Amino acid sequence: MALATDPKLEKIRNFCIIAHIDHGKSTLADRLLEKTGVMAHRDMTEQVLDSMELERERGITIKSKAVRMPYTSLDGKEYVLNLIDTPGHVDFTYEVSRALAACEGAVLVVDATQGIEAQTLANVYLALDHDLEILPVINKIDLPSAQPEVVRNEIEDEIGLDTDGCPLISAKIGTGIEDVLEQIVKKVPCPEGDPLKPLQALIFDSYYDNYRGAISSVRIKEGSVRVGDRIRMMACGKEFDVTECGAFLPGGYLPTGELRAGDVGYIAASIKDIADIRVGDTITGADSPADEPLPGYKPVQPMVFCGIYPADGADYETLKDALERLRLNDASLHFEPETSTALGYGFRCGFLGLLHMEIIQERLEREFDLDLVTTAPGVVYHVLKTDGTMLSIDNPTNLPSINEIEHMEEPIVDAHVITPSDYTGAIMELCQERRGTFRDMKYIDGGRVSLTYDIPLNEVIYDFFDTLKSRTRGYASFDYELKGYVESDLVKLDMLLNGETCDALSIIVHRDRAYARGRSIAEKLKDAIPRQLFEIPIQAAIGGRIIARETVKALRKDVLAKCYGGDITRKKKLLEKQKEGKKRMRQVGSVEVPSEAFMAVLKMDT
Amino acid sequence: MTASLYIHIPFCVKKCAYCDFESYPGIISDADGYITRVLGEALDARKEFGITGVSTVYIGGGTPSLLKPEQLKRLAGGLFELFPPIKDAEISMEANPGTLNEPLLRAALDAGINRLSIGVQSADDRLLKKIGRIHSFEDARRSVMLAHDVGFGNISCDLMYGLPGQTLSQLEDSIFLTTQLEHVHISCYSLILEENTPLNQDAAAGRLVLPDEDTVCEMQKRAIRQLEGFGFKRYEISNYAVPGYECRHNTVYWTGGDYLGLGCAAHSFINGDRFSNPYYNEYMSGKQHVNRYTVKAAGRLEETLMLETRLTRGVSLNDIALRFGENVKNKLTASAGQLKDLVEIKDGFLKLTEEGFMLHNAVVYKLIEATE
Numbered sequence: 001m002a003l004a005t006d007p008k009l010e011k012i013r014n015f016c017i018i019a020h021i022d023h024g025k026s027t028l029a030d031r032l033l034e035k036t037g038v039m040a041h042r043d044m045t046e047q048v049l050d051s052m053e054l055e056r057e058r059g060i061t062i063k064s065k066a067v068r069m070p071y072t073s074l075d076g077k078e079y080v081l082n083l084i085d086t087p088g089h090v091d092f093t094y095e096v097s098r099a100l101a102a103c104e105g106a107v108l109v110v111d112a113t114q115g116i117e118a119q120t121l122a123n124v125y126l127a128l129d130h131d132l133e134i135l136p137v138i139n140k141i142d143l144p145s146a147q148p149e150v151v152r153n154e155i156e157d158e159i160g161l162d163t164d165g166c167p168l169i170s171a172k173i174g175t176g177i178e179d180v181l182e183q184i185v186k187k188v189p190c191p192e193g194d195p196l197k198p199l200q201a202l203i204f205d206s207y208y209d210n211y212r213g214a215i216s217s218v219r220i221k222e223g224s225v226r227v228g229d230r231i232r233m234m235a236c237g238k239e240f241d242v243t244e245c246g247a248f249l250p251g252g253y254l255p256t257g258e259l260r261a262g263d264v265g266y267i268a269a270s271i272k273d274i275a276d277i278r279v280g281d282t283i284t285g286a287d288s289p290a291d292e293p294l295p296g297y298k299p300v301q302p303m304v305f306c307g308i309y310p311a312d313g314a315d316y317e318t319l320k321d322a323l324e325r326l327r328l329n330d331a332s333l334h335f336e337p338e339t340s341t342a343l344g345y346g347f348r349c350g351f352l353g354l355l356h357m358e359i360i361q362e363r364l365e366r367e368f369d370l371d372l373v374t375t376a377p378g379v380v381y382h383v384l385k386t387d388g389t390m391l392s393i394d395n396p397t398n399l400p401s402i403n404e405i406e407h408m409e410e411p412i413v414d415a416h417v418i419t420p421s422d423y424t425g426a427i428m429e430l431c432q433e434r435r436g437t438f439r440d441m442k443y444i445d446g447g448r449v450s451l452t453y454d455i456p457l458n459e460v461i462y463d464f465f466d467t468l469k470s471r472t473r474g475y476a477s478f479d480y481e482l483k484g485y486v487e488s489d490l491v492k493l494d495m496l497l498n499g500e501t502c503d504a505l506s507i508i509v510h511r512d513r514a515y516a517r518g519r520s521i522a523e524k525l526k527d528a529i530p531r532q533l534f535e536i537p538i539q540a541a542i543g544g545r546i547i548a549r550e551t552v553k554a555l556r557k558d559v560l561a562k563c564y565g566g567d568i569t570r571k572k573k574l575l576e577k578q579k580e581g582k583k584r585m586r587q588v589g590s591v592e593v594p595s596e597a598f599m600a601v602l603k604m605d606t
Numbered sequence: 607m608t609a610s611l612y613i614h615i616p617f618c619v620k621k622c623a624y625c626d627f628e629s630y631p632g633i634i635s636d637a638d639g640y641i642t643r644v645l646g647e648a649l650d651a652r653k654e655f656g657i658t659g660v661s662t663v664y665i666g667g668g669t670p671s672l673l674k675p676e677q678l679k680r681l682a683g684g685l686f687e688l689f690p691p692i693k694d695a696e697i698s699m700e701a702n703p704g705t706l707n708e709p710l711l712r713a714a715l716d717a718g719i720n721r722l723s724i725g726v727q728s729a730d731d732r733l734l735k736k737i738g739r740i741h742s743f744e745d746a747r748r749s750v751m752l753a754h755d756v757g758f759g760n761i762s763c764d765l766m767y768g769l770p771g772q773t774l775s776q777l778e779d780s781i782f783l784t785t786q787l788e789h790v791h792i793s794c795y796s797l798i799l800e801e802n803t804p805l806n807q808d809a810a811a812g813r814l815v816l817p818d819e820d821t822v823c824e825m826q827k828r829a830i831r832q833l834e835g836f837g838f839k840r841y842e843i844s845n846y847a848v849p850g851y852e853c854r855h856n857t858v859y860w861t862g863g864d865y866l867g868l869g870c871a872a873h874s875f876i877n878g879d880r881f882s883n884p885y886y887n888e889y890m891s892g893k894q895h896v897n898r899y900t901v902k903a904a905g906r907l908e909e910t911l912m913l914e915t916r917l918t919r920g921v922s923l924n925d926i927a928l929r930f931g932e933n934v935k936n937k938l939t940a941s942a943g944q945l946k947d948l949v950e951i952k953d954g955f956l957k958l959t960e961e962g963f964m965l966h967n968a969v970v971y972k973l974i975e976a977t978e
Binding site: 556557578 | 612972
């Protein structure tokens with residue numbers, strides 16, 4: 001244990017819990033809160049820290065959160081434990097990495113029935129990058145199919161962690177929780193830092209509070225901060241006066257007036273715009289600033305883009321307000337207004353990944369009661385033009401004409417899949433279908449295989465994960481990180497309705513995949529577009545060349561035979577229904593396209 | 607003022623498989639009480655609306671011909687005392703061939719009824735059985751003859767097409783055999799599958815097969831040709847008549863005239879107000895004239911376009927200009943140009959073509975949209 005400059009530091013433990021999804025991270029957090037008396041059992045809902053409805057429903061953590069727990073160890077000493085809950089999903093890797101930078105230790109939860117999964121490894125590597133002390137914990141030992149010994153071997157062999165004294169627990173029924181707390185106290189190093197040095201506070205999360213303004217979740221690395229201090233955000237240079245600071249309670253705040261080196265807590269400073277608080281940035285004192293910021297800050301770059309439009313054009317302002325509200329709590333959400341000939345006014349939105357995109361869409365629909373039309377998700381392509389300049393394109397509509405393009409590049413990810421070896425063939429086939437390049441294959445204990453592929457990101461964002469799950473009956477786990485850009489033979493695939501290009505349906509796709517995609521989209525559109533007064537040809541085209549065609553036949557019969565006894569209500573209802581339906585229709589040339597049609601084409605049926 | 611009168615008789619022997627109208631088998635024993643209730647409503651209505659005479663009357667159902675002669679007399683006698691028919695008034699009654707008999711027909715004639723609408727539906731007995739009718743074609747033929755002999759000169763026959771398993775030639779046979787009966791008017795309806803009917807459930811479950819859309823369209827086309835060949839001219843989507851015998855009562859619905867509906871589930875349109883009566887039990891407990899609203903200008907235009915375009919003569923553009931403005935007339939004229947093959951303008955009338963009638967709902971929607 002390192003020697004602390006401040007005697008108080010010896011009693012602080014800052015740690016996080018890392019795990020593959022569903023291995024029991026949030027349940028363990030619940031038990032720790034309960035055991036340390038922060039939450040009484042009767043006040044517990046499941047997954048206390050996942051306060052968002054969506055987080056609970058999906059069983060995932062979207063936002064990083066911290067909570068302070070007092071703990072008296074078995075030898076009678078009193079400690080302060082700061083648990084920092086982190087999102088588990090690959091989309092939020094950067095946020096996880098910042099949260100890890102705020103800790104000295106990580107509790108690694110591994111499911112005794114599943115063993116190590118792709119995100120287990122990804123999270124372990126992240127933790128090792130931050131020099132964290134990793135405490136493996138084997139969870140779900142109450143299940144009949146638990147194999148703690150097999151999993152223990154996996155942890156030793158694959159990760160190289162010492163599993164001597166590794167707690168065997170069941171977070172669900174509460175066995176072994178004290179063991180975990182004792183190990184945290186014994187094995188996680190106490191924080192270091194000098195409260196007298198200039199302030200360096202790492203921002204690992206930000207969110208918006210209606211009364212306090214934008215709030216930073218911080219770990220004080222050096223120095224201290226008090227209410228009334230003037231602080232400076234080192235990356236953006238803006239300055240604010242601290243109005244409140246303190247520790248976190250579950251779902252609330254404990255103002256303490258001061259945070260010192262080693263502490264984890266929050267700082268409020270009447271900050272109106274959450275964009276001023278950038279995760280990874282360093283807060284310092286404006287009067288005696290630190291020489292340099294803490295290492296590792298990088299602005300978050302969205303990886304996946306799509307257009308989001310209101311299904312009813314009249315809801316544009318509501319959508320705008322909703323996006324602004326969501327951005328208050330999610331600095332990684334990017335959006336800017338765009339217009340589409342087919343869809344009217346909407347927004348080009350950038351996300352960290354597909355899950356992030358789905359979450360934002362779902363929150364817009366649920367929390368703001370919006371009906372949305374989203375266009376096909378895309379990535380950022382690099383277009384090298386014949387004049388030597390380079391364009392970054394996140395919307396197919398903005399692609400320059402073919403004769404201006406020298407070549408194009410697309411982002412490639414380093415994809416890791418862990419699977420029972422029975423499914424190796426199925427996964428290799430999937431990766432090949434998605435233009436993957438094989439990199440590595442390793443056998444893991446327990447009849448499992450770890451596969452590494454380079455796959456273009458634009459292949460990953462089309463239901464790769466769903467397909468992977470269905471082809472392996474849910475057994476395979478998956479993780480990826482951006483590797484770089486490579487040259488690729490990409491084309492713009494346009495869809496024509498009755499001879500007119502529908503901009504909202506254009507996608508950029510690899511030439512080899514264009515035929516299949518074009519055919520599949522045309523078929524989907526045929527089913528999604530209702531018959532109209534005239535025949536509608538649906539065509540897929542590359543440049544001017546038609547590669548696929550379907551036809552929506554003209555409507556034949558649509559008439560009420562009888563208008564009985566002067567009862568016109570039926571006829572009226574029909575008219576109202578038509579009017580209602582019309583609101584959800586978009587006009588593409590002479591063709592009426594239902595909002596759903598734009599969504600139907602997003603689903604691939606491979 | 608004069609108005610039209612509709613009286614709903616909610617009794618029948620047995621529900622037809624396609625029927626979702628307000629009609630119940632097994633409660634004909636309540637008919638006396640029901641007639642009393644209808645006459646009570648008629649008395650209220652006369653006070654409220656100041657109707658002094660009626661130009662057309664339609665007793666529909668259900669099966670009005672299920673009433674006993676004296677019940678029919680009491681009903682018609684009571685009504686016409688309150689609402690005297692004007693000279694040459696058209697007074698119709700619906701009749702099911704399975705229930706018609708000479709005493710009832712004589713009573714009807716005595717009560718002032720001068721037009722019968724007889725539900726023939728098909729000349730194919732197997733089809734009749736399939737859709738739950740209680741009579742054979744022979745019953746229908748005899749009913750028409752009997753009505754004619756008793757003294758009814760204005761008789762209409764109902765036919766249906768698009769029935770389960772029905773073929774084009776079966777329809778042609780039905781039309782031919784029906785035209786050979788003594789009458790001047792034929793209604794030829796395309797079967798509509800209504801929710802919560804046995805026919806709909808059977809179709810949904812695949813227990814019966816309906817003719818496909820193309821066949822049904824072909825049936826419509828052939829029916830028009832065949833009926834016109836026998837002198838029945840199409841004057842509305844589903845109605846054909848020897849010229850001069852078009853149903854005046856139904857034309858009131860399509861042209862925005864005033865009508866008062868008496869009896870359960872009956873609908874009214876009087877002095878610009880629409881309202882209706884509740885279903886049987888509520889109606890019997892005294893409730894009436896609910897869901898009342900005044901049709902506003904935009905609604906009047908919508909209704910005009912949606913109803914009057916059902917007629918083959920179409921809607922008068924001058925009339926549109928007078929009632930809704932020159933602007934609306936111009937918009938409609940422009941829209942008709944875009945809907946060529948479906949809509950035509952001839953002699954100042956905007957009318958749907960034969961193809962247009964097939965797509966009546968969609969075309970009307972386009973026209974309404976054009977006026978907005």
